Amino acid sequence: xxxxxxxxxxxxxxxxxxxxxxxxxxxxxxxxNAGKSNLLKALSLIFNPESGRKLKVDDFYKKINTDSYxxxxxxxxxxxxSPPKIVISAFISQSINDNSTNEIQPDDNNTIxxxxxxxxxxxxxxxxxxxxxxxxxxxxxxxxxITKLIDKGIKTKDSYWNLIHRKFIHKYISRIxxxxxKLKNRADSDQLRKFDFQFLDAIRDVEKELFTxxxxxxxxxxxxxxxxxxxxDTNLSxxxxxxxxxxxxxxxxxxxxxxxxxLKQRINTDPILEYSKDVGAxxxxxxxxxxxxxxxxxxxxxxxxxxxxxxxxxxxxHNGLGYNNLLFISVLLAKMQMSRxxxxxxxxxxxxxxxxxxxxxxxxxxxxQFKFLKFLKENLKTKNEVxxxxxxxxxTHITSAVELDEIICLNVDDENNLQIAYPGKVFDSDKAExxxxxxxxxxxxxxxxxxxxxxxxxxxxxxxxEQLLIHCLADYENKSLEDNHVAVVNVNGRYFNHFLKxxxxxxxxxxxxxxxxxxxxxxxxxxxxxxxxSGKKPKFKKCFPFELNIDxxxxxxxxxxxxxxxxxxxxxxxxxxxxSSRVDGKGKTFEYxxxxxxxxxxxxxxxxxxxxxxxxxxxxxxxxxxxFSDILSxxxxxxxxxxxxxxxxxxxxxxxxxxAARYLQSIENSSWAGKGEHALNLDMKLRDNLKNGNPxxxxxxxxxxxxxxHVCS
Numbered sequence: 001x002x003x004x005x006x007x008x009x010x011x012x013x014x015x016x017x018x019x020x021x022x023x024x025x026x027x028x029x030x031x032x033n034a035g036k037s038n039l040l041k042a043l044s045l046i047f048n049p050e051s052g053r054k055l056k057v058d059d060f061y062k063k064i065n066t067d068s069y070x071x072x073x074x075x076x077x078x079x080x081x082s083p084p085k086i087v088i089s090a091f092i093s094q095s096i097n098d099n100s101t102n103e104i105q106p107d108d109n110n111t112i113x114x115x116x117x118x119x120x121x122x123x124x125x126x127x128x129x130x131x132x133x134x135x136x137x138x139x140x141x142x143x144x145x146i147t148k149l150i151d152k153g154i155k156t157k158d159s160y161w162n163l164i165h166r167k168f169i170h171k172y173i174s175r176i177x178x179x180x181x182k183l184k185n186r187a188d189s190d191q192l193r194k195f196d197f198q199f200l201d202a203i204r205d206v207e208k209e210l211f212t213x214x215x216x217x218x219x220x221x222x223x224x225x226x227x228x229x230x231x232x233d234t235n236l237s238x239x240x241x242x243x244x245x246x247x248x249x250x251x252x253x254x255x256x257x258x259x260x261x262x263l264k265q266r267i268n269t270d271p272i273l274e275y276s277k278d279v280g281a282x283x284x285x286x287x288x289x290x291x292x293x294x295x296x297x298x299x300x301x302x303x304x305x306x307x308x309x310x311x312x313x314x315x316x317x318h319n320g321l322g323y324n325n326l327l328f329i330s331v332l333l334a335k336m337q338m339s340r341x342x343x344x345x346x347x348x349x350x351x352x353x354x355x356x357x358x359x360x361x362x363x364x365x366x367x368x369q370f371k372f373l374k375f376l377k378e379n380l381k382t383k384n385e386v387x388x389x390x391x392x393x394x395x396t397h398i399t400s401a402v403e404l405d406e407i408i409c410l411n412v413d414d415e416n417n418l419q420i421a422y423p424g425k426v427f428d429s430d431k432a433e434x435x436x437x438x439x440x441x442x443x444x445x446x447x448x449x450x451x452x453x454x455x456x457x458x459x460x461x462x463x464x465x466e467q468l469l470i471h472c473l474a475d476y477e478n479k480s481l482e483d484n485h486v487a488v489v490n491v492n493g494r495y496f497n498h499f500l501k502x503x504x505x506x507x508x509x510x511x512x513x514x515x516x517x518x519x520x521x522x523x524x525x526x527x528x529x530x531x532x533x534s535g536k537k538p539k540f541k542k543c544f545p546f547e548l549n550i551d552x553x554x555x556x557x558x559x560x561x562x563x564x565x566x567x568x569x570x571x572x573x574x575x576x577x578x579x580s581s582r583v584d585g586k587g588k589t590f591e592y593x594x595x596x597x598x599x600x601x602x603x604x605x606x607x608x609x610x611x612x613x614x615x616x617x618x619x620x621x622x623x624x625x626x627x628f629s630d631i632l633s634x635x636x637x638x639x640x641x642x643x644x645x646x647x648x649x650x651x652x653x654x655x656x657x658x659x660a661a662r663y664l665q666s667i668e669n670s671s672w673a674g675k676g677e678h679a680l681n682l683d684m685k686l687r688d689n690l691k692n693g694n695p696x697x698x699x700x701x702x703x704x705x706x707x708x709x710h711v712c713s
Contacts, residue, residue: 001108001352002388003043004093004124010061011086012038019408019420021388023095024380025373027402028392029453030410031485035418036392039410040199040356042088043390045129046176047354048197049189053174055131057165060084063416066160070146083142083168085132089181094122107351111194115178115187127192128181131174138171196339196350198332202359221334226295249295256293326364326372329357337385355386361395366447373401396450404442409453409516423453425514426501434511437498448489449499455487457519457711458503460496465679466523466590472686473700474708484712494563496522497570500577521578521707526587527561544640545586546647546657559585580707586653588660591667593701596660601696603685608678610669611636615662622655631655637662 002023008014013035028036044051070080092112095105112125133142145163149155178187227245230236236244332355339350355376361369379386391398399407405424412418427438452458459481461467467490474481481488491499503520506512528548529540533556540558548557558565560583571577587593595604600622605615614636621631628651635641640661644654667675689695700708 001092001095001105001112001123001125003090003354005091006039006042007087007089007091008039008042009087010084011042011088012059012061013412013418014038014042015061015064015418017418017420020422021390021408022406023388025377025389025402025406026391026408027399027406028390028408028410029394029399031412031454031456034410034412036410037358040358040390040392043090043356044197044199045088045174046090046127047192047195048199049193050197053129053131053176055086055172055174057161057169059131060086060161060164062157062161066155066157069160070150080143080146083133083139084164085130087128087130087181089126089128092125092127094124107194111191111351114185114191117180126179126181127187128177129174130177130181131172133168133172138168142168190347193348194351196336196353197356198336198353199356200329200332200358200360202362221331221338223295225334225338252295253292260292326368329372333379333385340385352387353385354388354390356390358392359394360391361393361398366395366397369395369397370401373398377402394454396447396454399450399453400445400447404438404445407453411516411518413517419517421516422514423502423516426504426511428511434501437501440495440498441502444492444495449491451487452489452499452502453516455518456485457487458521459486459488459707459711460499460520460522461488461490462494462524462590463492464490464676466490468679468683469686470523470704470708472683472690473704474712475690476686476698476700477705477708479708479712481708481712486711494524494561496524496567496579497563500567500571503576504571504574505576517576519576519578519711519713521580521710522567523590523704523707524564524567524579524581525561525589526559526564526582528557528559528585528588529561530558531556544643544657544661545588546649546654546661547643548585549648550643550646559583578707578710580703580710582701582703586649586657587703589664592660592664593704595663596656597699597701599656599659601698603689603696603698604663604682606678606681606685608670608675608681609663609666611662611666615659615666618659618662622659628654631658635662637665 003021004023005018005020008017008019010016013033019039028039030036041051045053068081069084092115095108109123112123115125115127116123117126118124133139145167146160149159149163175184176187176192177184178191179185227248230241230244230248233241336350336353336355338344339348340353342349360372364372376386376389380389393399403424405422407423409421409423410418411421423441424438427434429435429438452460459470461470467488470488471481489499500520500522501515503516503518504512505515505517526545528543528545530543530547531538531540532554534554538556540556543557545559548559560568560581564579564581564583567579568583571579581587582593586596598604600619602616602619605612605619609615614634617634618631621634632641632645635658640658644657644661647654647657649657667678670678686698689698
């Protein structure tokens with residue numbers, strides 16, 4: 001069995017939410033205050049007997065209008081609804097690995113039998129936590145108090161909740177019901193204790209909780225593993241095992257008695273006895289010392305140590321927090337193993353161990369995060385010490401280490417409405433296109449690209465140059481991508497369509513309804529092409545925009561690429577996804593557009609590109625407002641000369657196009673390393689210019705402005 005779903009009503013930031021869970025690992029992500037910790041608290045209210053089930057006024061969802069609790073009918077008469085209550089329901093479903101007769105996990109069926117709401121084709125059980133004001137005198141008093149409040153003309157949210165806090169919250173009670181909620185059948189507490197809810201919060205003192213045998217956790221685990229080698233020896237019968245353990249115990253008792261006797265012989269009791277006579281205490285009998293010690297009592301003298309490679313032994317308290325947290329979790333897993341074994345009584349034996357971890361990255365290095373997740377998932381498959389795992393995280397390293405299907409995304413929109421998304425469910429496994437996209441996203445959703453799942457909005461770009469420069473270009477538009485929590489993700493090519501499926505939300509679509517409702521901009525190149533139709537096997541090849549339609553008798557032209565055309569058609573009218581590119585037939589690439597829009601400034605020139613002097617001469621000629629013929633004479637590329645002369649563009653457009661085309665060629669003719677260094681140095685030049693008291697004018701291309709404004713609005 002596994003916890004397949006939770007419904008949360010009127011609790012903290014959950015007004016009325018339904019969240020589906022996976023059978024094994026559940027990684028819950030979202031930005032701050034999205035409700036990750038609240039979700040774990042909701043689970044604990046049902047499954048953790050140690051959790052305080054008495055809540056406070058601040059645990060209610062308070063964003064709803066008070067009219068939800070009292071209103072006037074058509075005649076103006078006051079109609080007061082029931083007092084506010086919190087309802088949390090967990091649904092427990094039959095494991096996909098179980099069969100209908102539960103032969104694999106019979107204890108599961110015994111545990112949830114009385115809570116079932118469905119038996120065929122597989123069972124589903126329901127547990128419901130309610131926090132409510134009892135009916136009767138308490139409800140009558142509530143109605144009277146609300147009536148008086150309204151008679152005074154007071155209907156504000158603050159006054160309503162202050163009344164609940166002052167007069168009623170202490171009268172609220174909590175109950176856990178099993179089965180159909182409206183029947184109000186109390187869930188048996190003994191059966192609830194069959195769930196082993198182990199919670200590791202983000203802030204924990206592992207040194208206090210772990211490192212000496214005095215601690216209950218470590219003492220219990222040590223006691224369980226006492227003579228464990230005998231317990232797991234398959235060559236021995238149960239009777240032989242018991243005899244061997246008794247023999248070990250008797251041997252320990254004999255040796256410990258000898259030690260205590262030696263200690264007693266070293267103590268001079270005469271002065272103590274003399275003082276007892278003087279104060280009259282000896283009348284009740286003369287005092288003496290005697291004692292014994294068993295294995296468990298001796299555990300308190302043990303402490304956890306760490307032996308370094310050098311052989312030096314140090315207390316575990318000398319370890320870093322990360323390693324000590326891993327040690328703590330390992331001991332906790334050992335305890336969970338103990339809790340499922342026959343070592344404990346039948347009443348205390350656990351059936352369903354669940355591990356809940358809040359922000360495991362708090363103390364773990366990224367590589368340790370990956371290894372830790374791998375270990376937990378392997379434990380699920382093999383040792384079965386943990387049946388289900390719930391993890392909340394802000395770590396992109398953790399999300400990149402798990403499957404897409406294991407990620408649950410909590411997202412709060414601009415109006416503070418909570419939305420739940422399941423990135424793995426947006427793909428239709430029956431469609432080849434979706435299968436390809438899911439495989440691609442799964443493969444390339446590394447720690448860098450996983451940032452798109454956490455950010456408030458996302459800006460997808462084609463390459464490293466855009467990735468490096470887009471923050472600076474946003475600053476030129478007085479927009480801060482950092483302040484707006486925008487993730488800039490380089491998809492390494494034109495693979496936008498794969499990633500956009502994660503954000504293509506449609507509440508009426510079976511798969512798209514699981515997408516993340518988040519604004520996304522895609523900055524992509526126009527990449528015009530031409531095809532020589534006179535050839536035997538004509539193929540489209542890239543061209544400059546000023547070459548379009550020069551010779552329509554010989555060539556076929558497309559002013560934008562098929563990929564861009566397809567993206568535009570697919571996401572036209574989509575309020576979340578914006579495809580940004582220059583599509584008027586005069587655009588080409590990102591670098592081309594930067595130069596076209598800034599043809600009279602040499603800010604774009606760095607030492608890493610080719611043809612530097614020629615570019616400077618061309619730019620100076622434009623600055624000096626030289627005629628087009630003079631600028632054309634400086635140009636050293638004959639193909640550009642011939643094509644641009646045949647173009648029907650204006651001379652001003654041709655001047656800018658010459659700079660843009662030659663600038664793009666200069667970047668493409670530099671080495672690969674030079675391209676990256678060029679983008680870095682260009683970023684520094686543009687930032688220095690922005691800091692200058694009298695900066696050189698620099699124009700951001702219009703389509704890039706639109707993309708930035710979309711994700712920053």
